[in-house]
Amino acid sequence: MADAPFLSDGWFDRQRALGADLPERPGATGRVQHVVTGTPDGEVRYVITMVDGRAVDVSVGGDDTADVTYTNTHADAQALAQGELDPSVLFMQGRTKMAGDMGKVLALMPVTRSAEYRALLAPA
Numbered sequence: 001m002a003d004a005p006f007l008s009d010g011w012f013d014r015q016r017a018l019g020a021d022l023p024e025r026p027g028a029t030g031r032v033q034h035v036v037t038g039t040p041d042g043e044v045r046y047v048i049t050m051v052d053g054r055a056v057d058v059s060v061g062g063d064d065t066a067d068v069t070y071t072n073t074h075a076d077a078q079a080l081a082q083g084e085l086d087p088s089v090l091f092m093q094g095r096t097k098m099a100g101d102m103g104k105v106l107a108l109m110p111v112t113r114s115a116e117y118r119a120l121l122a123p124a
Contacts, residue, residue: 006078007036007044012058018120019048019055028053028111030104033066039074053111055120068100068108081121087112 004010029051036044045062048055072080076095079085090096098105111117 006081007039007041007046012046012060015048015055015058015120019058022054022111022116022120023114025053025110028108030067030101030108031063031065032104032108033063033069034077035062035069035071036077037071037073050108050111066100067104068098071097071099083118083122 004014031047031049033045033047044060046058046060047063047066049057049059072090072095076085076090080087080090087096091098
């Protein structure tokens with residue numbers, strides 16, 4: 001899984017492999033869709049299903065039934081994954097679009113703000 005560029009098959013494989021090993025956080029459960037616009041391959045959608053803080057599924061493609069959907073440009077999504085940008089700042093600046101259940105966002109925040117989750121998203 002070395003040299004897995006952002007949004008590549010290897011990057012998704014790495015998320016699947018490492019996601020189940022995230023620390024358990026009871027109640028941090030939800031399905032989060034990510035929409036990344038402006039990639040070299042056009043728009044990319046993927047969904048991470050979290051159960052008690054662990055990523056139990058990572059699937060490529062869209063899902064209109066996800067609890068929360070985040071939309072970012074390719075550049076911002078890549079910088080977020082590398083830990084170079086703060087998601088709260090992007091949201092406040094209107095650069096990250098969020099739709100869905102704010103309760104799920106708050107329940108998942110301890111996971112998505114953790115160092116372990118950041119390591120999961122970072123390119124290998």
